[in-house]
Amino acid sequence: xxxxxxxxxxxxxxxxxxxxxxxxxxxxxxxxxxxxxxxxxxxxxxxxxxxxxxxxxxxxxxxxxxxxxxxxxxxxxxxxxxxxxxxxxxxxxxxxxxxxxxxxxxxxxxxxxxxxxxxxxxxxxxxxxxxxxxxxxxxxxxxxxxxxxxxxxxxxxxxxxxxxxxxxxxxxxxxxxxxxxxxxxxxxxxxxxxxxxxxxxxxxxxxxxxxxxxxxxxxxxxxxxxxxxxxxxxxxxxxxxxxxxxxxxxxxxxxxxxxxxxxxxxxxxxxxxxxxxxxxxxxxxxxxxxxxxxxxxxxxxxxxxxxxxxxxxxxxxxxxxxxxxxxxxxxxxxxxxxxxxxxxxxxxxxxxxxxxxxxxxxxxxxxxxxxxxxxxxxxxxxxxxxxxxxxxxxxxxxxxxxxxxxxxxxxxxxxxxxxxxxxxxxxxxxxxxxxxxxxxxxxxxxxxxxxxxxxxxxxxxxxxxxxxxxxxxxxxxxxxxxxxxxxxxxxxxxxxxxxxxxxxxxxxxxxxxxxxxxxxxxxxxxxxxxxxxxx
Amino acid sequence: xxxxxxxxxxxxxxxxxxxxxxxxxxxxxxxxxxxxxxxxxxxxxxxxxxx
Numbered sequence: 001x002x003x004x005x006x007x008x009x010x011x012x013x014x015x016x017x018x019x020x021x022x023x024x025x026x027x028x029x030x031x032x033x034x035x036x037x038x039x040x041x042x043x044x045x046x047x048x049x050x051x052x053x054x055x056x057x058x059x060x061x062x063x064x065x066x067x068x069x070x071x072x073x074x075x076x077x078x079x080x081x082x083x084x085x086x087x088x089x090x091x092x093x094x095x096x097x098x099x100x101x102x103x104x105x106x107x108x109x110x111x112x113x114x115x116x117x118x119x120x121x122x123x124x125x126x127x128x129x130x131x132x133x134x135x136x137x138x139x140x141x142x143x144x145x146x147x148x149x150x151x152x153x154x155x156x157x158x159x160x161x162x163x164x165x166x167x168x169x170x171x172x173x174x175x176x177x178x179x180x181x182x183x184x185x186x187x188x189x190x191x192x193x194x195x196x197x198x199x200x201x202x203x204x205x206x207x208x209x210x211x212x213x214x215x216x217x218x219x220x221x222x223x224x225x226x227x228x229x230x231x232x233x234x235x236x237x238x239x240x241x242x243x244x245x246x247x248x249x250x251x252x253x254x255x256x257x258x259x260x261x262x263x264x265x266x267x268x269x270x271x272x273x274x275x276x277x278x279x280x281x282x283x284x285x286x287x288x289x290x291x292x293x294x295x296x297x298x299x300x301x302x303x304x305x306x307x308x309x310x311x312x313x314x315x316x317x318x319x320x321x322x323x324x325x326x327x328x329x330x331x332x333x334x335x336x337x338x339x340x341x342x343x344x345x346x347x348x349x350x351x352x353x354x355x356x357x358x359x360x361x362x363x364x365x366x367x368x369x370x371x372x373x374x375x376x377x378x379x380x381x382x383x384x385x386x387x388x389x390x391x392x393x394x395x396x397x398x399x400x401x402x403x404x405x406x407x408x409x410x411x412x413x414x415x416x417x418x419x420x421x422x423x424x425x426x427x428x429x430x431x432x433x434x435x436x437x438x439x440x441x442x443x444x445x446x447x448x449x450x451x452x453x454x455x456x457x458x459x460x461x462x463x464x465x466x467x468x469x470x471x472x473x474x475x476x477x478x479x480x481x482x483x484x485x486x487x488x489x490x491x492x493x494x495x496x497x498x499x500x501x502x503x504x505x506x507x508x509x510x511x512x513x514x515x516x517x518x519x520x521x522x523x524x525x526x527x528x529x530x531x532x533x534x535x
Numbered sequence: 536x537x538x539x540x541x542x543x544x545x546x547x548x549x550x551x552x553x554x555x556x557x558x559x560x561x562x563x564x565x566x567x568x569x570x571x572x573x574x575x576x577x578x579x580x581x582x583x584x585x586x
Binding site: 012013016041042045049220221223224226227228229272275276278279282283285286288289290293294440441 | 537540542548550552562566
């Protein structure tokens with residue numbers, strides 16, 4: 001008896017756009033421009049493109065290849081794929097992070113996605129351009145950043161109704177399946193996103209000098225603030241610049257996130273992964289550098305000057321600074337603000353959809369659940385996490401804690417696992433041959449060495465530096481090293497601990513243990529199906 | 536905007552735009568798919584060879 005084929009990727013562009021949609025997110029338009037401006041244009045871009053060529057693209061190829069390998073053996077979730085590839089009892093647990101990362105990140109990402117939708121609607125109704133509008137106060141109240149529990153309201157100027165709407169939209173499309181849900185959304189959302197970005201770009205580049213009293217605040221100086229090179233060699237000697245550039249590439253391309261490996265598992269052995277992987281990565285880079293790099297920071301500079309941008313984080317730039325920028329924009333302030341937040345919402349929803357499929361695939365293949373039951377279980381699981389982030393919103397502490405440990409540290413670790421299994425466990429010669437099955441282009445031969453030595457070493461160094469800086473608070477000095485543990489440590493241990501951070505960390509531990517237990521159960525089912533144990 | 540700024544911007548934006556356009560061209564002019572691209576439901580053992 002054969003299982004009817006109920007769903008298919010309907011086109012090659014569908015899978016490429018789905019992977020690109022997964023990668024293109026808020027960071028493309030908010031985080032990248034801020035980093036490039038902060039670290040001085042040229043030197044940052046050199047480190048950025050080196051990281052792209054040595055880290056992002058090759059490890060991406062490894063993830064596409066391993067996903068397709070797992071799919072050929074009947075597995076579509078990260079634990080299942082590692083179970084099939086790594087013939088060791090520990091193998092299945094190597095895929096644990098590929099389940100946890102997308103599911104847990106979804107729990108808070110959907111909350112941020114709700115901000116985007118909420119901001120779009122509020123921009124459309126003129127909230128930000130109204131006389132006396134205070135974008136900072138609006139952000140604090142809307143997100144509940146001033147007090148726990150206050151974000152649980154459901155008016156137009158509250159986040160609640162948008163959280164519910166975004167949850168419904170995501171699960172509606174994920175219920176429709178891959179071709180009728182994810183693929184349809186990405187096929188419409190990605191071109192629309194690029195079109196909106198071009199419209200906003202055209203507006204930003206024609207701003208000229210909006211305030212004659214401040215002639216230095218013009219669009220050319222705005223572009224210069226973003227791109228003018230500072231001392232390139234000094235910049236390249238700064239380890240923090242490399243950490244920022246490599247981290248941006250890694251997170252922007254969604255490598256090690258768990259989504260690409262699942263999406264690629266629905267390909268056949270005859271399908272190309274080399275050109276498809278490169279196309280998805282290039283689409284993300286085009287959105288990030290070609291569009292994001294020309295919009296956000298120059299626009300903010302023109303209206304607020306350098307002082308309004310320097311030191312702003314991703315959220316502050318996107319949801320505090322930019323509403324003020326759009327409010328001052330002549331001709332169609334509300335229109336441009338609305339379509340900009342719609343753009344962010346589209347970028348976010350194509351990413352959040354990719355976070356759900358890995359979880360659904362695991363429940364389907366691990367426990368034989370139908371799609372409805374899998375979606376129901378996943379919705380219940382993620383609702384608990386979103387509820388925690390939503391309620392404990394003061395200083396966005398729960399969101400920040402989970403984002404740091406799961407959405408940042410764990411992704412680095414999973415990337416290392418992917419690179420190691422591909423080049424060292426499967427073996428570079430076999431893996432290389434596997435990658436080129438059905439390939440429409442050859443990867444240059446030197447990438448073999450890159451995949452074996454450079455990518456894992458590079459990523460390992462970045463991970464160690466990241467931990468030293470963001471956990472132990474290293475001052476990046478070898479001559480006079482100093483360590484001042486950051487809030488990610490002091491929130492958890494010591495006299496100044498934070499109860500919400502501790503609770504969030506405990507929640508993550510519970511999720512990890514619970515998922516490990518589920519993987520253990522699923523592996524027993526897979527062993528039974530295969531008529532023995534996985535050696 | 537200094538000359539260095541122009542060069543940095545044009546090289547960066549030009550590189551990613553060219554790469555993206557080249558990839559799209561290669562995908563659009565590549566060999567057409569002679570089969571369905573993939574499956575969402577787990578495939579039975581007797582279908583593995585078809586994949």
